[in-house]
Amino acid sequence: MSLASKTVLVTGAGGFIGSHLTEQLVRQGARVRAMVRYNSRGFRGWLDDSPLAKEIEFLPGDIRDPHFVRESMRGVDTVFHLAALIAIPYSYSAPESYVSTNITGTLNVLQAGRELGTQRILHTSTSEVYGTAIQVPIPETHPLQGQSPYSASKIGADKLAESYYLSFGLPVVTVRPFNTFGPRQSMRAVIPTIITQLLARKEVKLGALTPTRDMNFVANTAAGFIAAAESPAAIGGTFNFGSGREISIGDLAQTIAQIVGVKLDLATEAERMRPEKSEVQRLLADNTLATQKLGWTPAVGLEEGLEKTVEWFRSHLHLYRPDEYVR
Numbered sequence: 001m002s003l004a005s006k007t008v009l010v011t012g013a014g015g016f017i018g019s020h021l022t023e024q025l026v027r028q029g030a031r032v033r034a035m036v037r038y039n040s041r042g043f044r045g046w047l048d049d050s051p052l053a054k055e056i057e058f059l060p061g062d063i064r065d066p067h068f069v070r071e072s073m074r075g076v077d078t079v080f081h082l083a084a085l086i087a088i089p090y091s092y093s094a095p096e097s098y099v100s101t102n103i104t105g106t107l108n109v110l111q112a113g114r115e116l117g118t119q120r121i122l123h124t125s126t127s128e129v130y131g132t133a134i135q136v137p138i139p140e141t142h143p144l145q146g147q148s149p150y151s152a153s154k155i156g157a158d159k160l161a162e163s164y165y166l167s168f169g170l171p172v173v174t175v176r177p178f179n180t181f182g183p184r185q186s187m188r189a190v191i192p193t194i195i196t197q198l199l200a201r202k203e204v205k206l207g208a209l210t211p212t213r214d215m216n217f218v219a220n221t222a223a224g225f226i227a228a229a230e231s232p233a234a235i236g237g238t239f240n241f242g243s244g245r246e247i248s249i250g251d252l253a254q255t256i257a258q259i260v261g262v263k264l265d266l267a268t269e270a271e272r273m274r275p276e277k278s279e280v281q282r283l284l285a286d287n288t289l290a291t292q293k294l295g296w297t298p299a300v301g302l303e304e305g306l307e308k309t310v311e312w313f314r315s316h317l318h319l320y321r322p323d324e325y326v327r
Contacts, residue, residue, distance in 0.1 A: 001120075001230050001232070002230060003025060003028055003077075003078065003226065003229060003230060004028060004030065006030050006031065006077040007030070007033070007075060007076050007077050008030045008031070008032055008076060008077060008080065008229075009032075009035060009059075009073055009076045009078075009079045009080065010022045010033070010034055010035065011035040011063055011080070011082055011105075011109065012063075012081075012082035012084060012124075013032075013034030013035055013036055013044075013045070013056075013082070014034070014037065014043075015045055015082065015083075016182075016184050016218070017177070017180055017218060017221055017222065018034075018045075018080075018082045018083075019046035019050065019184060020182070020184070020219065020221075020222045021082070021221075021225055021226075022047060022052075022056060023050060023052050024219075024223070024226065026052045026055050026056060027052075028226070032055070032056050033056075033057045033059055033072065033076065034059065035072055036058060036061075037060070037063075037083075038060040038062060044060075046184045059072050063083040063101060063105035063108065063109070064105050064108070065108070066111065069108040069112050070108075070111075070112040070115065070116070073112045073113065073116055074116060076116075077118070077119045077120070078122070078229050079113065079118055080122045081121060081122060081124055082124045083101070084105070084124065084154070085097060085098050085101045085150070086150065087150070087188040088148045088151075089188075089274070089327035090188075090327045091150035092149065092275070093327070095153075098149055098150055098153040099153055099156070101153075102150075102154055102156070103156045103157050103160065105157075106157035106161065107160055109121060110164040110170060113164075114168050114170050120171045120172075120235065121161075121172045121173070122173050122225055122228055122229055123157070123158070123161040123172055123173065124175055124177070125154055125157070125177075126151070127176060127177065127178040127179065127242065128150065128151040128154065128280065129144045129145075129154050129155045129176070130142050130143075130144065130283065131144070131145025131147040131151065131280055132145070132280050133282040136246075137244060137285055137286035137287075138283065139240070139286040139288075139289070140239065140289055144158070147278050147279075148274070158174055162174070165235075165236050171235045172236065173234045173236070173237060173238075173239070174237070174238040174239070175224060175239055176239060177216065177224070177242070178214040178242030178243070178285045179242075179283065180221045181216070181217065181306075182217050182219065182308065182309050183312035183313075183316075184218075185218075185309075187320055187322075187324075190206065190213075190252070191252070191256070191306070191309065192313065192320065193326075194206070194256045195256055195260070196313060196317060197322045198260045199260060199310075199322070200317070200323075202322055203267055204253055204265060204267070205267050205269040205272065205325075206268060207249075207269070207272035207273045207274065208249065208268070209249050209250035209253075209266075210248055210250065211279060211280060211282065211283075212246040212281070212282045212283065213249065213252070213283050214243055214244070214283050214285045215245075215247060215252070215305070216241060216285075216298055216305075217301075217305030217309075218305075219300055220241065220299060220300055220305075223299065224239070224290060224294070224296050225241075227290070227294040227295060227296040228290075231295070233293045233294070237293065239290040239293070239296075240287050241285070241287065241296070241298075242285020242286075243285065243298045244284070244285055244287050244298075245302060246282065247302065250266070253266055255302075259303075259306055259310050260310055272325060
């Protein structure tokens with residue numbers, strides 16, 4: 001099913017992945033509604049500066065409001081549900097807000113989809129639901145482990161999506177991105193943290209250096225969402241979107257320093273460390289299922305993606321605060 005000329009809704013459209021996905025959907029000819037968090041300034045996140053903003057219908061509101069969600073989904077063919085609280089450190093401080101946004105917000109989308117007969121709902125999961133890998137690479141059948149309030153809230157949302165497919169036949173697809181990176185990402189993620197400190201010629205302060213992550217460029221992730229929306233084989237399934245390559249945080253910092261062209265001065269900082277049992281030590285995606293069923297493969301590799309990301313941050317460093325730790 002091609003999305004060209006279809007009406008689609010992206011929740012969390014003003015965020016990092018959401019803004020890239022929204023723009024790609026517009027480029028492919030979809031009629032796009034963008035749900036963004038209401039605020040008195042009329043701020044629409046990263047889409048404020050998008051050259052495609054005039055081609056997007058903006059819907060300011062709150063994913064936690066079931067009436068707003070239902071009306072936003074009325075007349076929509078496909079919903080890309082990305083709205084979520086995602087910062088792990090903040091989830092230690094404000095777990096209830098993660099439950100209301102990630103679990104209740106997802107329930108609102110699923111229930112509205114059931115009532116309205118929505119043709120397909122793409123529910124966004126995260127590799128954090130796996131916790132520290134028991135087997136690698138990690139398949140979609142890997143056990144789920146709630147090692148932070150954030151990951152626990154996403155597990156709850158994933159299981160709700162699964163239940164609505166099994167109980168009511170709702171056409172849900174769960175997409176599970178690993179560590180997506182690229183232009184526009186906030187400093188709550190490790191790659192912007194490294195890049196901004198290097199560009200500011202600062203000592204790079206990080207948390208644990210030995211955990212490994214599967215880093216996947218944002219254009220790859222957006223392409224995965226669209227492949228999952230268009231494939232008849234996707235409904236009811238869960239799909240990993242990862243590169244199939246892992247790198248330690250320490251080695252990642254060294255690689256970025258080489259791209260930036262500066263010597264790495266690296267230190268660990270206690271406040272950036274997760275609680276010991278909450279730290280996910282290893283993430284590496286098995287993306288075989290997405291390749292076989294969706295025809296998806298990550299087109300942009302790690303080094304190429306990092307070069308594109310560094311180039312973007314060079315011209316947007318004024319939007320960031322390298323001296324601050326963002327939770």
